[in-house]
Amino acid sequence: MTQQPSNAASGASDLSEIEKETARANVDTDPISANQRDFAGLRGHVIAWLAVGYSVFHLMVMNVYPLETWSYRLSHVGGGLILGFLLFSAHSYHGDRHGGRPLWAKGAVAVGGAGILYGLLCVVAIWINGRVFGEALPPAWAMSTFGIPLAGGSALVIAAAWFAPGPKRQVYDLGDTLLALAALAATAYLIFFARQLQLRAGMPMALPGDMWAAVTGVLLIIELTRRLAGLALVIIAGVFVAYAFLGPWLPGIFEHRGYDPKRFFSYIFTDNGVLSAPIAISSTYIILFVIFAAFLQTTRVGEYFVNLAFAAAGHRRGGPAKVAIFASGLMGMINGTSAGNVVATGSLTIPMMKKVGYKPQTSASVEAAASTGGQIMPPIMGAGAFIMAEITGIAYMDIVYAAIIPAIIYFVSVYFMVDMAAQKANMKGLPRELLPKLDVLIKQIYLFSPIVVLIGALFMGYSVIRCGTLAMATAAVVSWLTPHAMGPKQLFNALDNGARMVLQLVAVCATAGIIVGVIALTGIGSRFSTVLLTLADQSQFLALFFAMVVSIILGMGMPTTAAYAVAASVIAPGVINLGVEPLTAHLFIFYFAVMSAITPPVALAAYAGSALAGSDPIRTSVESFKIGLAAFVVPYMFFFSPAMLLDGSWIDIAHVTVTAVAGVFLLSAAVQGWFFGRAGWAARVALLVSGLAMIYAGWTTDLVGAGIASALLVVQRKVGLSAGVSPGTD
Known part of the structure; x- marks a missing residue:
């Protein structure tokens, strides 16, 4: 099943260095x-x-x-x-x-x-x-x-x-x-x-x-x-x-x-156990979108996404890391497994990040954080939205709408993290001559049509299965406009690869069904919920904190679909009984089940990245946790601010979005120790306080956070000017 290098994305006979790396990376990207x-x-x-x-x-x-x-x-x-x-x-x-x-x-x-x-x-x-x-x-x-x-x-x-x-x-x-x-x-x-x-x-x-x-x-x-x-x-x-x-x-x-x-x-x-919700989703939505991902891979349409990202951002400061955020988030949304996506896209992005100056550990961490974030990115959410709809009875599109702003905030936060790391190290981007030509790629924007058809059909109200099938057919059709048109052999390979790629998820979902069946048969879920209510003492915040801890522990070493299915069965009923809205409760649990993939000590996505980068797995997991820190804050943000889940007026939604972005920017600055120049520990503490103040919904806390940040900016500017240092520009 070895595939030949493609010049489809560039439209030229001579491939750029990035396109050659892309072709080589696509030869064998299966994590197992x-x-x-x-x-x-x-x-x-x-x-x-x-x-x-x-x-x-x-x-x-x-x-x-x-x-x-x-x-x-x-x-x-x-x-x-x-x-x-x-x-x-x-x-x-x-x-x-x-x-x-x-x-x-x-x-x-x-x-x-x-x-x-x-x-x-x-x-x-x-x-x-x-x-x-x-x-x-x-x-x-x-x-x-x-x-x-x-x-x-x-x-x-x-x-x-x-x-x-x-x-x-x-x-x-x-x-x-x-x-x-x-x-x-x-x-x-x-x-x-x-x-x-x-x-x-x-x-x-x-x-x-x-x-x-x-x-x-x-x-x-x-x-x-x-x-x-x-x-x-x-x-x-x-x-x-x-x-x-x-x-x-x-x-x-x-x-x-x-x-x-x-x-x-x-x-x-x-259907109380092995054949319950996880296998119901695996046998429909998961296998459909895994085959769709195989179609994108076989026709080289998926390769276009990576090349376009490199052409647009590869020359910028820390460019390959920014490319990883886009490419890994997009592909991770479709393929349903964080560790698998790290291997698929990281085999290209990690070497490129190392080439521009990122440490191996940081390169693997960025890829792990971005790939894991793909599991929370609408409209597919790595099949999480489908499982949530099956378990809760909440309409699929309601879940997709609610997840949009939290996902954007997460990826914006990861972008801030990698950009500040690049500023600290004074990194440069890749030379333009090594990158695909943006003007040529723009002329082939039609290769984005499978994703456009998928998202458009979903928002037009078609069934998810119909949307996935249409997107798959579109990928096959647009491949005819490239040197890798899908003929009978390519179709056979795509169907073959799709079946092989889905087997891990079939096994995992079936095993999750066994666990769900035991929970239903023994009633341990309801009893655990009772204990949770007692410990929380009617405090929704405490109940959610316990839910976070249990979700992360259950999710360690488990793929997203299994982690969420088990955690939702054990924890969600108790949280909902305390008055938390079902959608908020399940999204909260889902976020932390997903982020267990980058949470030490057992962080599957980080370990996969460390294997590619040649870095220490534990240190990589710690750094990926830091880079993805926003995901550990965002669930509390939408608990305190329902407008973040599009539940409120447009003024409230705009307010909470803007202040949340400002808050994660300040948190990123605190983690990286860079705020328009190097920030000492006192400045980092102030940034942390101002960031948390901006994140918490409320005009008073927003003004406090903005005031601290403004004062700190003045100080940082003066310190930078007196030292003869000017902040870099991208």
């Missing part, structure tokens, strides 16, 4: 590709066709041929599991083994494989008996014996994959093929008996087969999540599953009567 196998020959073609079929299946169901909800969601999860195990090899936290597997692992795979194959045979017999021979009752021998071999065999193969995996990127692994077959067997059973399972889920009449199919599904989901998202989310999910069984022995609010395995697992694989 290091664990993806290299395929060749027939096997590679078969898996590519399976991936294309997975994408086409979803597009057809969403746009042409609707499918019953349960079957569709189960197909989404099951298909993702099958592709995931075929594409991504296991890895070990004890180091990779490049030699042969130990004897016990080979034995586990052999015994487990026999169990999986027997379970698959039973499911096939059940299907043939019902669909071919028309028998009302499935064969008793198959129903009573398939479950234990299937679940036990899967557990054995997973154990071998965990403790004794083969080398990374190996072409073939028998164990992973067996796990793909186990996913096929469990999913086929659940789909075939989906309607019955809906009626008897979690009830005494649930069949043993229901439980064993669900057990197999949960094991496979957890293992694929381990491979694609790391161990943190797996541990959290494991704790929640254990909690469902250990309730009778736990103290205080954690105590519950406990559940037997049959009730728990048959309940967890319904």
Whole structure:
């Protein structure tokens, strides 16, 4: 899938240095590709066709041929599991083994494989008996014996994959093929008996087969999540599953009567758990926009966005960092994962930032902060807006409108941060001869039409699915105006890439569904909310502070979609019960769940950036936290000032926006120690006080903040002039 460098964005035969770097960066930007196998020959073609079929299946169901909800969601999860195990090899936290597997692992795979194959045979017999021979009752021998071999065999193969995996990127692994077959067997059973399972889920009449199919599904989901998202989310999910069984022995609010395995697992694989809101969104909006992102990447239309940003701002002070803010925010809005976006755009922007003088640590931090900010940028918000609409019942467009001003303030703050850092270091921009030609790129502004169509259709009231499909089609059409017109081969590659890119989110959303199901079954969410109310003692501010802490802790090591879904289930009811508006409460929780990606000590986006920049991960996470500091203030701003969420008169909205921008400017100056010249610690404290005063809505505090800032500006000017220093200009 290596792609050739493009001159589409420049329209010239000789590429600029930036365009060459862009082409090289686009060769392999998948954050989990290091664990993806290299395929060749027939096997590679078969898996590519399976991936294309997975994408086409979803597009057809969403746009042409609707499918019953349960079957569709189960197909989404099951298909993702099958592709995931075929594409991504296991890895070990004890180091990779490049030699042969130990004897016990080979034995586990052999015994487990026999169990999986027997379970698959039973499911096939059940299907043939019902669909071919028309028998009302499935064969008793198959129903009573398939479950234990299937679940036990899967557990054995997973154990071998965990403790004794083969080398990374190996072409073939028998164990992973067996796990793909186990996913096929469990999913086929659940789909075939989906309607019955809906009626008897979690009830005494649930069949043993229901439980064993669900057990197999949960094991496979957890293992694929381990491979694609790391161990943190797996541990959290494991704790929640254990909690469902250990309730009778736990103290205080954690105590519950406990559940037997049959009730728990048959309940967890319904729309109360695995198939709940996260998978509902993953199977529709997330996969749609991931395929859209794949279309932009394959047609090189997405490349135009980066080149235009470099042409417009690359020559300015700290130009590549400012380019990263625009490009990463735009692409992060679409692709739905902070760490993935860091790798996709950071592979270009981080080296360029280092070239103009930013430290490796700062380069990675800027990229992490900008990419994470893409998750809060309307109208897509990395699928967050869709999940919020699904959970709350609030209209999608209401969420989009409300999120506009907070997102703008965040990105303005990041811009201030990088600009002041550039001033302190007296950085210059990149030479214009190394940059794409702006006048040439302006003539190709039509390449922005996919984004224009997407946003325009959303605001015209079309359904989100229709809007995404139209934007995808537009990307294909405008590609015909470039040397990389989308023909059959490019279309195939885009659909193939889209399926591969979405697998991590499928696994993560399914695991989040397990956690949500435990919360719903045990009632721990409502009890936690009661405790939250008691601790807050009717104080909305304290309740929101606790919500911030819990959201960040839950979000550490988890992708945005999972972090928000879990945090909203646990925290939101208690905050809303204290009188906070549902939209405000959920946006508040969402912001902090997103910002956990740049919050030490576990900051996935910052770690991804540090790997590209060659910087220390912990120091990078601390600096990315500082650069994204506004995001930790903005939620309190819209809590105290509902006008920031467009809830108020235009005068109030304009007032709160202007003062908020001034406030984050002053906060940025305090963090960077630069206010029209270097600022000492006393000046930084004064800037912090004035910034917070400007942020808090109220004319009195605004006047206080403006007064402090004005006095400090006079002092800074005098100090600068007496020292013979004049502030730089951009």
